[in-house]
Amino acid sequence: MVALAGCKRDEIDFGGEEVPVRFESEPPGASVDVDGKPLCPQTPCTKALTAGRHKVVVRRDCDGATAYERIKVSASDKLFRFQLEPRWAGLKVSAEDMSGNAVEARILVDGKVVGTTPANVKVLVCSMEVVVRGPDGMEFQRALALKPGEVTTVKGGLCPKGMAYIPGGSFNMGSNHGPSDEKPIHKVSVRSFCIDRTEHAESDGRPTVRVDWNRAKQICESEGKRLPTEAEWEFAARGTGR
DSSP, X not given: OOOOOOOOGGGOOOOXXXXXXXXXXXXXXXXXXXXXXXXXXXXXXXXXXXXXXXXXXXXXXXXXXXXXXXXXXXXXXXXXXXXXXXXXXXXXXXXXXXXXXBOOOEEEETTEEEEESSEEEEEETTOOEEEEEOGGGEEEEEEXXXXXXXXXXXXXXXXXXXXXXXXXXXXXXXXXXXXXXXXXXXXXEEOOEEEESSOOBOTTSOBOOSOOHHHHHHHHHHTTOOOOOHHXXXXXXXXXXX
16 A cells, blocks of 8 residues: 555635545545546545535546535535446467567566466556566566557567567668668568667666677677677667668
8 A cells, every 4th residue: 555645734724614524535546636636546535625515526547437426514524435437458468489489478567477478468547667577587577558448469479688679671872872781772581589678788788889799709608699680680770661
């Protein structure tokens, strides 16, 4: 449960006779607005309201769940409970290895395990990230932008942490007007591969620079990796606009 934040009584001056009222919601952690003004940042909370009728909005910003209700406050009123219905979205998640074979891996949404690939899972629309983790520290992650009631498909290849999966494909490489070793434009196909998300860094965190191909090859091999081929590098650098 989210820790409750206190509310200062002098945030709002309702004027007139005040009656202490307690607001609760299921699930808890909702903000409470009364007559268009913020009253309490999180439920449950107890605040003083002027006796009379008020429009109350109880909302959880994360999942968009909202309750609207007009209440009548009198000296006998003590407690108002609101049932909030969260908004849900679907995720269809699958993972594959470097050979394109389906693999079993854990699915984590915002750090919480929700299933194992392949799977269809229901998550809150406010979910921000899905991480799929396989054996030997292999994983992939995706940022989420979900819509209520819709199913989003997430498919990816597993790579060591810190590396990005590049699905295999074909693209036009070279030039008809550049150096002779780039002519002519020709179609090149590459298999799926993993590539580091960031440059290789020295012990001080700065990118490794001023090394020749042989030294770069040695550095990669010392970490159990390899240099990408020219075609792989260009294919990855082009992104989706190939």
